[in-house]
Amino acid sequence: MPALSLEHSVAASDTTVFREVSGEAVLLQLDEGTYYGLDDVGTRLWQLMLTHHRLQDVFDAALAEFDVAADDLQRDLLNLAQQLVERRLLVVRR
Numbered sequence: 001m002p003a004l005s006l007e008h009s010v011a012a013s014d015t016t017v018f019r020e021v022s023g024e025a026v027l028l029q030l031d032e033g034t035y036y037g038l039d040d041v042g043t044r045l046w047q048l049m050l051t052h053h054r055l056q057d058v059f060d061a062a063l064a065e066f067d068v069a070a071d072d073l074q075r076d077l078l079n080l081a082q083q084l085v086e087r088r089l090l091v092v093r094r
Helices: 040-050 055-065 072-085
Strands: 011-014 016-021 026-028 034-038 089-094
Touching: 011 016, 011 040, 011 072, 016 040, 026 040, 034 040, 040 055, 040 072, 055 072
Parallel strands: none
Antiparallel strands: 011 089, 016 026, 026 034
16 A cells, blocks of 8 residues: 555544553454554544544644644654554545
8 A cells, every 4th residue: 555645534444443441542453353552642643533534634633732743743643544554453535
C-alpha cells in the first residue's frame, strides 16, 4: 500500500476489537488473534480516527488538543495510521 496522506480516510476494520483500559487502548486483530497496545496519546489518536475518519480532520483536532509542533504531529499521526493499516486494525476508506 502506498504511504498515507492527510487526505486519506480510515476506519476500524471489521476484525478489530477495541477496549480502553486505564486510559490506554488494547486492540485485538481477530483474524490473527494478535493484541496491540497504544499509549495514552496513541489511544487519543485512535479515538479521533474513529470519530473523524479523514486524517486531515484527525490532525486538526489533535493539533488543537496537544501542545506539539504541527510537523511532528503530522509525522507521528501518519506513521501510526500506516502501522495500524499494515496490521489490519484500520482500513483505508478512500
